[in-house]
Amino acid sequence: MDKTPDWVAVDWGTSNLRAWAMTAEGRVLDEATSDKGMGQLKPDEFEPALRELTAGWTQGPIRVIACGMVGARQGWIEAPYARVPGPPLPEGLTHAPSRPDLNVGIIPGLAQSDPADVMRGEETKVAGFLALNPDWDGTLLLPGTHPKWISVSAGEVVAFRTSLTGELFAALSGHTVLRHSVTTDGWDEDAFLAGVSEGLARPEALMNRLFAIRAESLLKGLQPPAAKARLSGLLIGTDLAGARGWWLGARVAVLGAGELLRTWTAALAAQGAAPETADATEATLAGLVEAWRRSQ
Structure with missing residues (x-):
């Protein structure tokens, strides 16, 4: 590292910790990651974990x-x-x-009263996306374990909704009878x-169509790549059905990376939407820089 950082940016999730050594102008000098997420730490273990990661x-x-679950x-x-x-x-x-010698400021999450909903960490991604895309209005989709649809207008979060779609996929594919099929x-894209189309068209039939994956594996030779992809598609399609008013006819940007970004973008595009895309890590870092600037 060519100089001592002016400050440190931290994204602390449930499973992982990521830190960046930063200049006052928002330039990254170095970065480090750790598997010491919030989920495995007691309150008095956070400071040692951060010091260990940023030592030197x-x-x-x-x-x-x-930001995040910290x-x-x-x-x-x-x-x-x-x-x-x-x-x-x-x-x-x-x-x-x-x-x-350690001055740690944590960004607050956001809460919605009706319907009740909360977020931690995603608000920083939203702030970063808006900093990188001034005057952007529309719906932001943040896919993941708990996908979030976030309506933004005039630089503010107007409303948001969260689902269990990603967590349901993990639970169904790892802890139910479907694990034998998926x-x-x-992966089978078709x-x-x-x-996706089936889940969107008939969300009320989800429970039956989930079991049909196992039945077709036994009776019709449905292969694991197709079974796994159909399971993902049914869940995402059902999520899209519930969030129809958030994306249909709206400007939509998907903040993510890797397969999650690709699958959700493909699902939206198949329904005639034209989603924009943005890198979630870049948005998080831009949001942390924005928080730093405002705290000066």
Whole structure:
């Protein structure tokens, strides 16, 4: 690293921790990752985990801006939710308890009263996306374990909705009778898109169509790549059916990476949408930089 960082940006999720050594202008000097996510740490273990990951970056006092599950009730310290509608980055940070040479400010999550919903970490992605795309209005889709549809207008989060789609896929494919049919690294794109169309057209039939994957594996020779892809398609299609008003006829951008970005974009495109795409990590980092600038 060519110089001591002015501050450290941190994205601390349930499973992983990622940190960037930053200049005051928002340039990345170095980065590091760890598997010490919030889910395996007690409150007094967060500071040692962060110091271990960033050892060597600085020997003096340092400022840290963090987002994600580090601010959850089970995290380092709870960062109270800000309410929507409102800006993705509300005023003020929650300061985590630490030794004096470490100044950690945690970005608050967002909460919605009716219907009840919450987010932590995604608000920073939204802020970063809007910083990179000024005056952008429409719907942001953040696929993942808990996909989020987020309506943004005039630089504010208007409303959002979260589903269990990704978590359901993991549970069904790993802990139900479907595991015997979908255990594979293969993929059948045609089966995926057919599943999306079926889930979108008949969301009320989801429970029956899920079991039919197993039955067709036994009776009709449905192969694991097709079974796995159909399962994913049915769940995503059902999610699309519930969120129809959020994407149909709307400007949509999908923030993600890898297969998640590709599958959700393909599902939307198959329904006639024209989703834009953005890298989720770049959006997170841009959001952390925006939070740093506002805290000065």
